[in-house]
Amino acid sequence: MRLIHSALLLSLSLLYIPNPISAHFFTNVSSIPPWLNATGSNWESFHNLSGHHFGQSVDGLNRLKSYFHYFGYINGTSNFTDDFDDALKSAVETYQKNFNLNVTGTLDNHTVQQIIKPRCGVADIVNGTSAMNSGKSNNATSSFLSIVARYAFFPGEPRWPEGHYDLTYAFNPEENITNEIRGVFARAFDRWSSVTPLTFELSTSPNSADITIGFFNGEHGDGEPFDGILGTLAHAFSPPSGRFHLDAAESWVVDDDVNKSTSLAAIDLESVAVHEIGHLLGLGHSSVEESIMYPAITTRTRKVELQSDDIMGIQYLYGANPAGNNGSSTPSSGRETSDGGGALISSSLLSIRAFLAVGFGFLLFF
Ligand SMILES: [Zn+2]
Ligand SMILES: [Zn+2]
Numbered sequence: 001m002r003l004i005h006s007a008l009l010l011s012l013s014l015l016y017i018p019n020p021i022s023a024h025f026f027t028n029v030s031s032i033p034p035w036l037n038a039t040g041s042n043w044e045s046f047h048n049l050s051g052h053h054f055g056q057s058v059d060g061l062n063r064l065k066s067y068f069h070y071f072g073y074i075n076g077t078s079n080f081t082d083d084f085d086d087a088l089k090s091a092v093e094t095y096q097k098n099f100n101l102n103v104t105g106t107l108d109n110h111t112v113q114q115i116i117k118p119r120c121g122v123a124d125i126v127n128g129t130s131a132m133n134s135g136k137s138n139n140a141t142s143s144f145l146s147i148v149a150r151y152a153f154f155p156g157e158p159r160w161p162e163g164h165y166d167l168t169y170a171f172n173p174e175e176n177i178t179n180e181i182r183g184v185f186a187r188a189f190d191r192w193s194s195v196t197p198l199t200f201e202l203s204t205s206p207n208s209a210d211i212t213i214g215f216f217n218g219e220h221g222d223g224e225p226f227d228g229i230l231g232t233l234a235h236a237f238s239p240p241s242g243r244f245h246l247d248a249a250e251s252w253v254v255d256d257d258v259n260k261s262t263s264l265a266a267i268d269l270e271s272v273a274v275h276e277i278g279h280l281l282g283l284g285h286s287s288v289e290e291s292i293m294y295p296a297i298t299t300r301t302r303k304v305e306l307q308s309d310d311i312m313g314i315q316y317l318y319g320a321n322p323a324g325n326n327g328s329s330t331p332s333s334g335r336e337t338s339d340g341g342g343a344l345i346s347s348s349l350l351s352i353r354a355f356l357a358v359g360f361g362f363l364l365f366f
Contacts, residue, residue, distance in 0.1 A: 041230030072125030151313025
């Protein structure tokens with residue numbers, strides 16, 4: 001079924017030739033024009049749903065159900081009602097588990113605040129199976145090794161095959177990609193190659209490159225339309241697809257301090273690129289808030305350092321960098337250390353990874 005779906009998407013994308021659109025890039029955060037200083041995305045209206053709970057009927061709940069459907073939390077058709085029914089309650093509870101919120105099943109303020117945050121367009125749950133907190137057995141903890149890992153893979157653990165670790169990437173030729181933008185992506189790829197045997201080289205041939213990068217508006221041929229300013233920011237497909245798409249409507253900050261932006265819509269390009277490359281290499285979403293593979297990102301925020309959860313996940317798939325760099329990023333802090341006693345990143349990681357896979361049920365998929 002999934003193969004048929006993939007084949008269908010592939011044929012759709014071959015038939016569909018999107019109009020070339022120039023994305024909004026800013027090398028100076030103060031140059032973001034006021035009309036791009038969005039007060040919020042389409043999801044802002046979800047604020048009106050705050051405080052509602054099971055049994056109620058509220059205008060707009062059908063849109064929230066569509067949201068949960070898009071990210072894998074509700075199955076079925078897209079003909080949703082405004083009733084707060086069992087399916088929505090269950091979706092809210094699963095979402096709350098995945099995003100480390102109190103599991104109330106109601107649309108409390110913290111939950112709504114999380115829902116409206118800009119995020120990656122890749123689903124958290126595929127084929128009814130969650131790879132985040134809600135799908136982990138026993139919270140994936142171990143007192144023996146004091147490791148808490150939340151990293152996850154796509155169904156079947158797709159990865160680039162051994163012998164094809166030297167990957168090439170190319171930009172959609174219609175884009176006006178400057179040296180600064182090329183530099184952002186090169187740095188993002190370097191972060192992953194520094195902890196794995198993978199290498200990434202810029203190619204000028206999108207037709208033959210392993211990874212193709214493009215900025216698009218709205219529908220762009222893969223059945224996953226972008227939604228304008230904020231909301232979904234980007235998405236990427238698991239190996240060996242190599243398709244890496246970003247929403248052209250965002251205010252992409254390139255080579256400037258995104259924290260200094262006064263625009264409420266400023267998004268750091270490198271932060272999103274590092275996350276999406278994780279998908280291109282085979283990682284799914286993680287519930288570790290500090291990790292790169294956490295699905296949401298706050299505007300005006302830079303988050304580019306791989307965390308221990310990201311590094312453990314990627315090294316499970318590919319092993320460590322043969323040059324001996326097993327990851328210089330700082331270990332995740334916060335909830336990882338609070339409930340698991342700290343994360344472990346060391347040269348012994350590879351020897352324990354098989355144990356991790358069997359012992360903790362890490363091979364749970366989307
Ligand atoms: Zn993602
Ligand atoms: Zn796409």
